[in-house]
Amino acid sequence: MQTLLLKSTTATYLVGALLYLYFIVTLKERGARLGRMFLLIGVVMHLFGFGMRFAEAGHTPITNLFESLSFFALVIVGAFLATELRYNLRVLGAFVAPLAFLFSLLSAFQKSELQSLNPALNSSWLPVHVIVLFIAYAFFAVQFAAGIMYLMQERQLKGKHLGAIFKRLPSLDVLDDINYRCLTIGFPLLTIGIITGSVWAQDAWGTYWSWDPKETASLATWLVYAALLHGRLTVGWRGRKAAIVAIVGFLLVVFTFLGINLLPAGKHTYASIAR
Amino acid sequence: MCVLAEEGYTGTADVKAFLAEHHGLALSDVDGHLYHHLNEEAIRHLFRVSSSLDSMVLGEPQILGQVKDAYGYASEFKSIGAVLDKFFSKAFSVAKRVRTETKVASSAVSISYAGVELARKIFGDLKDKTVMLIGAGEMCELAARHLLNAGVKGIMVTNRTYERAVKLAEEFDGTAIRFEEMVSHLKTADIVISSTGSPHFILKRDDVEEVIRIRRNRPMFFVDMAVPRDIDPDINDIDNVYVYDIDDLNNVIETNLEERQKEAGRAEEIVVTEVAAFRRWLDAQQVTPTIVSLRRKFDEIREAEVAKAMSMLGTDDPKTRKVVEALASSILNKVLHAPVTALKNDGNGRDPMELVAVVRELFDLTDGGKDCE
Missing domain, CATH: 1.20.120 (Four Helix Bundle (Hemerythrin (Met), subunit A))
Known part of the structure; x- marks a missing residue:
């Protein structure tokens, strides 16, 4: 049912x-x-x-x-x-x-x-670690979509051929604001997700960090979003640059989530793709 | 100028004579500038004018306002009858249908307004944005006015002649800036509109690159109305900076106009169906059909009442029935005599349509006009 x-x-x-x-x-x-x-x-x-x-x-x-x-x-x-x-x-x-x-x-x-x-997953960390990370990923997905929309709209404005897309898409300002909002929601959650995972790893495997493929990819993802946040806050990254970083970040998210499972076994291979 | 008259009121000749006299012109001078439409053509004309399908610029919203003003004056001086009243309110609703169901008026078709539309797509809300006007010029000022209407926060004005800048700044309730200090004030401007007579660029790529760095990449929008150009087109390549010159804006408008033209066909279809509906309603307002439906209505009442009386009398005697029927008919005929005579005499010098409308309302004759309600 x-x-x-x-x-x-x-x-x-x-x-x-x-x-x-x-x-x-x-x-x-x-x-x-x-x-x-x-x-x-x-x-x-x-x-x-x-x-x-x-x-x-x-x-x-x-x-x-x-x-x-x-x-x-x-x-x-x-x-x-x-x-x-x-x-x-x-x-x-x-x-x-x-x-x-x-x-x-x-x-x-x-x-x-x-x-x-799987006995290794039998822990009260499971819901916290996984749900928090997925909510972060979801806001990165929205940010990714806004980033694509930004690039499309910017292309219309720079190229000065204002067609159907120009009319349908919102202002660059709104799209850039979404980029920032999603980051301020997604990044803290991503950080919490990684930290809880690390604490859980200490519980389950006796080590906070073991550089398995998923952990490494997560770290790379985290670094991309950290760079975006840092760039936005200190040097005034915005617009096109922010949109591109958001798109790259989400591709990394998808790779971390799915792509890693195609690699030979790491510790996180509970969720392997059926082949 | 447009004169609307209901049928039977005055002839076209009278209207022309009035116009000539009113403006102190010879009749022959007036004649060449006038056209007139009758009946269905007149309906189509008002519907198309109100929907702005008849204007120089297709979809221009001002025209509906003008029609509404004319209607306002006319009703103020009570020179508008029931039929014309209906005609106007129908015209307004047709205009609304055209506006909402087609894209005839959906995008900017004037240079200055196209500038505002672009600014909105870059900045979203214009409430906290500042505009800098460089130089003066009709186009430039018009754009500034549009932007003020759109709610920008403030306007800076600069000109090679400082006095002119001061004067213009006063007009816009803005601040005047010396031309030499223009670049240093650029960092507070979000939208820059330029039209100077300068033979070479007054803004170079390096200037703007520096400004955008100070602004921490907050976007800027340059509108270059000048020929030859004031603003180096290469500036458009800087991230978060958008430069549109007068040719770019003209292209934007042209595309929008083409789209309006495409939508105009759909708008004309709406007008055709609405004209037909109004025509049907109008026909129902004619004298003869009104008399017919008046008679029909009273006959229905008569038959029903006779049947009721017969059943109350509890008899089916043909003689009794005859008496009752004669009574009912004679009352009805006497009651109807005066209204029918008045209608047949075409309203005794008053506007027959007016009378028809009154009669239809008093006797609640709704048939025939339903399509238009």
Whole structure:
């Protein structure tokens, strides 16, 4: 039942994404309104499914790739809805919703059976470490989308060919503000996520840091976002530069999350891709 | 100028004579500048004018305001009848439909307004932004006025002749700056509008690179209205800086105009359907159909009342029925005599449409005009 519920959110997110795309093409308000409604329905279904799976499994159900990808889609949609509420920026949905759908779709191809919990993961650190990191990732996803929108809009303005994109995308200022807001939410969470992971590693493996591939990639990701924050605050990085760093940062996030699993075993290979 | 008259009121000749007399011109002078439309053409004309499909610049919003003003004066002097009143409110609603359902008026088509539109896409809110005007010129001032309307915080004005800068600054409630100090004040300007007669660039890439560093990359928008150029176009290559010259702005406007032209077709379709609907409503306001529907309405009442009386009398005697029917008919005919005669006499010198409208309202005759409600 919960598996079915979780899997059917993929369809709901797809409809939401398509409605937002319809909105950005035709600029018909109804598209955005319905799109948001479908995403909201998706989130509610998703939360129910998550809760049921939690009850059935007896632990936070973010322990394999199916669960992680599915949860990632949920938090991306959540982060988007929060951003949309804050900025009343509906066109953002046409960029973020398809991204959420993509992760949701990837999850649908994974083995979804409940597995017994790997003893190493049996810890109250699990929900804190994983959920905090995924919320950080979700805001980086929104930042990534805003970064792409920034580059598109900047290209219109610099190139002086003001077409359909120019009209549909918001001002550079708003997009840059999203870049900063998402950073101020995502970066502290990323830091907390890494620290809790390290403390947990001390508990479980007896060492705070062991340079396994996932840890190394996380550190690299952290450094990119730290550089962005530092650059923004001290030398006034903004606009194009900030957008590019945000895009690179999110690609690193995706690599840390998924790409590492393609490498030969490290300690974090609970969530390996089904091949 | 536009004169609207309802049918039967005055002939076109009278209107022309009035205009000539009012302005103290010969009739032949006036004639060449006038055109007139009758009936459906007139409906189409007002609908198109209000929707700004008839203007020099397609989609210009001012025109609707002018039509509304004319309507305001006319109703103030009570020179507007029920039909014209309806005609105007329909024209306003057609204009609204065109504005909301098509993109005819969606983008800037004047140089100065295009500047504001661009500024909005760079800065978002213009509330806390400062503008610097370099030099003077009609275009420049117009752009400044648009920006003030859009809510910019302040305006700095600089000119080679300091006195002119002071004068212009007073006009805009801004501050005057000596031309030699222009570059040092640049760091506080977000939007720079330039139109000097200088034969070479007054702003070079190095100047602006330095300024943008001091501004910690806060964006700047340069509008170069001058020919030859005041601002080195290479400055556009600096990150967070945008330079538009007069040709760029003209290109922007041209693209927008092309889009409006495409949308105009859809707007004309709306006008066609609305003209047809209004025409149907208007037809229903004619004398003959009004008499017919008046009669029909009263006949319905008569039949119903006769049936009721017969059932109350509790008899089906043909003789009794005849008496009752005769009674009802004669009352109705006598009641209807005066209104029908008045309608047939075309309102006894008053505007027949006016009378028709009154009769339709008094007797609640709603058939025929439904499409237009």
